[in-house]
Amino acid sequence: MKRIVIKVGSHVLTEDGAIAKPRMFALVELISELKAHNYDVILVSSGAVSAGYTQLPLNRNIVANRQALAAIGQPYLLKMYQEKFAKFNLLCSQVLLSADVFDSKKHTEHAKNAIDTLLENNVIPIINENDTVSIEELVFGDNDRLSAHVAHYFDAILLVILSDIDAFYDKDPNKYDDARRRAIVNKIEEDELNAEHTPNNEFATGGIVTKLQSADFLMKQGREMFLASGFDLSDVRSFLVDGEHKGGTLFTA
Template identity: 65%
Template sequence: MKRIVIKVGSAVLTEQNRVVRERMAALVDLIVKVREKGIEVILVSSGAVAAGYTLCKLDKKIVANRQALASIGQPKLISMYQKKFGKHDVVVSQILLTADDFDSRKRTYHAKCAVETLLEQGIVPIINENDVTATEELVFGDNDQLSAHVAHYFDAELLVILSDIDSYYDKDPRKYEDAKPLKVVREIPKESLEAECTPHGSFATGGIVTKLKAADFLLKRGRKMFLASGFELKDAYAFLIDEVHRGGTLFLKRFDEAEEGVETA
């Protein structure tokens, strides 16, 4: 792999109305090790609203308040990343995008040029939704969708979603004790894509449905997605560093798994 996108959500980065610095540090350590393998990394990160809430206690249920919290929290979030990456002498940048930016060839082209320039300089682009203006995306939690678009339009070979959901299961593991994780998924049932979105955390706006939609978007365009736990990063390390598929779910279209360069454990 030459280039990947890693997406981390609020359910992983935040807890008890704050950004969990230890989890952010663990994520940064993972990215640094991936880069040491010669792989370019684009990070799509949620967490701005939670970071803003630590400085201003507004009612998160009101959209205008969430937009204000995002505005307050975005510079704080980037500052935290700067400190964590700075310990590894890695420079980061901030890019705020909305779905509208991918509806315009001109804007998509300019965004891609900026990302290409940053990656050429060894800088990690950190992308987030522009929550202040992206009202619809803010409500429906489309950072999963955003990361899929980033992976496709910015020519990444793989999207890695680190979540509070460690795999895609054959049934809801919260309801059924016999639910089994699916290791490889090549097609997503239509009913799963149309299911109700069920976010877990107070700052989270996604759920398994938004992740499946992101995977479906990439599958239809011949790209891959890997879903794994963002709390315990052992499956991500195994897949990205050791190139062994132990846990998590890989979404891909191709039928020759040997071509993927990842062993199945």
């Protein structure tokens, strides 16, 4: 089995202040298809805060409120995943991690053993940062970096980031009509890694920079990352199922 990590961002899972259920179902359907094509899939899913907001619209600019929204939204989000995976006779599980898990070899091994056991029993691990207690993550961090660490420390061959950003371009495609997609990237420049973060919606905490930083981390570990659209899954399906690189960007050393 080929082990991969798929990370889906808040902007993909959220629309008009609610969870975008058709996009979530399309993601679950893709994972089911990948399972049939000999992939083991670990899912890193954002969306707990936005899911909580659909149930209790607190002011998200207050950290304590975001923690509360995460506490409300995490089980709600998992329930929606459970219902959708059940349609494909698949069981999913919740794994909440904090950053210090990867600071200790012992803790990392314990977490990996749990992930290995879930995958061996055909269960989809759904990983998220423990937003209710991880204050730094809520203010500064994002699941891009978390997913890169999951891919490396849990022995995945590839991280797939599904985003509102469908690829890495030579310039901002929202500003320049002549921006060109970079299909394969072997090196990321320092100025690109240190640019200002540009999250694209009210629930997002990352942007293209955090994705580049994640890709750079994995490339230095000898691993790969694929960035593609989470709104239209045809590019990632072509890449993973058909072995055709039609769209998106592959970061590989």
